[in-house]
Amino acid sequence: MNIQNHMKLSFLSRSVNEAFARAAVSSFLLPLDPTVTELSDVRTAVSEAVTNCIVHAYPDTTGVVYIDAKITDTNKVIIRIRDSGVGIENIKQAMEPLFTTSSDERAGLGFAVMQSFMDRVRVRSQKGKGTVVTLEKFIDKLPDDKK
Amino acid sequence: MVDMSYKNDILTAGLYGEIDHHIAPKIRSEIDAKCENLRPKVLRLDFKAVSFMDSSGVGLVMGRQRCISLLGGRLEVVNIPKQINKVFSLSGLDKLGVLK
Numbered sequence: 001m002n003i004q005n006h007m008k009l010s011f012l013s014r015s016v017n018e019a020f021a022r023a024a025v026s027s028f029l030l031p032l033d034p035t036v037t038e039l040s041d042v043r044t045a046v047s048e049a050v051t052n053c054i055v056h057a058y059p060d061t062t063g064v065v066y067i068d069a070k071i072t073d074t075n076k077v078i079i080r081i082r083d084s085g086v087g088i089e090n091i092k093q094a095m096e097p098l099f100t101t102s103s104d105e106r107a108g109l110g111f112a113v114m115q116s117f118m119d120r121v122r123v124r125s126q127k128g129k130g131t132v133v134t135l136e137k138f139i140d141k142l143p144d145d146k147k
Numbered sequence: 148m149v150d151m152s153y154k155n156d157i158l159t160a161g162l163y164g165e166i167d168h169h170i171a172p173k174i175r176s177e178i179d180a181k182c183e184n185l186r187p188k189v190l191r192l193d194f195k196a197v198s199f200m201d202s203s204g205v206g207l208v209m210g211r212q213r214c215i216s217l218l219g220g221r222l223e224v225v226n227i228p229k230q231i232n233k234v235f236s237l238s239g240l241d242k243l244g245v246l247k
């Protein structure tokens with residue numbers, strides 16, 4: 001598996017950047033010629049992970065959100081979304097559908113969306129240090145007439 | 148964001164564009180202000196022109212469901228695009244019978 005393309009991005013944890021982040025990642029994937037559904041799945045999962053950094057990782061401060069995205073020669077996209085925020089104490093519990101620590105009309109479905117829209121989701125976190133969410137998805141290689 | 152119209156006891160909120168955590172509070176306060184003023188029998192959220200929604204939209208819909216039922220009305224969610232329905236299907240909302 002070789003890396004064909006790679007991009008890095010960092011921005012302030014301001015909610016206005018949620019739209020920017022998902023648009024940037026989806027433009028990066030366009031050369032793979034993804035279907036409308038594939039692109040929308042990735043955009044939604046990225047939006048969830050980035051929103052979590054903004055809402056949960058830096059609750060009372062403005063921090064930096066880092067995105068690192070790679071495309072492999074097997075048409076796999078690997079997107080890492082990282083923060084240096086508060087971290088997650090119990091990852092298993094955090095990933096349960098409907099679990100939320102926020103009272104502000106959060107649905108507790110961010111991780112559930114990431115898991116159902118991507119092929120693989122990995123979470124590493126350390127309390128007080130930050131969180132890394134890695135999202136992976138294969139983009140189908142289809143002949144042009146099947147797209 | 149949202150266009151509101153009121154007719155025959157039905158308050159329709161025509162949502163448009165992208166719904167995420169940044170924009171949801173702005174939509175919420177527009178809808179809630181109108182609801183409290185007009186006290187409609189039905190609050191209808193029309194998703195026809197929504198191009199993107201993440202789980203923040205689910206929170207928005209669940210919150211409006213709570214809000215309108217406290218005011219004695221009911222919620223209806225109509226014209227849900229296919230991709231957005233995938234997000235709703237992970238919530239319990241599809242079992243509440245508010246999604247048309």
Ligand SMILES: Nc1ncnc2c1ncn2[C@@H]1O[C@H](COP(=O)(O)OP(=O)(O)O)[C@@H](O)[C@H]1O
Pocket residue numbers: 048052053055056057058083085086087088094095099100101102106107108109110111112131202
């Ligand atoms: N980057 C992060 N930093 C700290 N906590 C996080 C992060 N991402 C998620 N969490 C925790 O995991 C919980 C579940 O996240 P999620 O499934 O996206 O639901 P929601 O964002 O609606 O709360 C959050 O309420 C929060 O406690």
Ligand SMILES: [Mg+2]
Pocket residue numbers: 048051052109110111
């Ligand atoms: Mg979330």
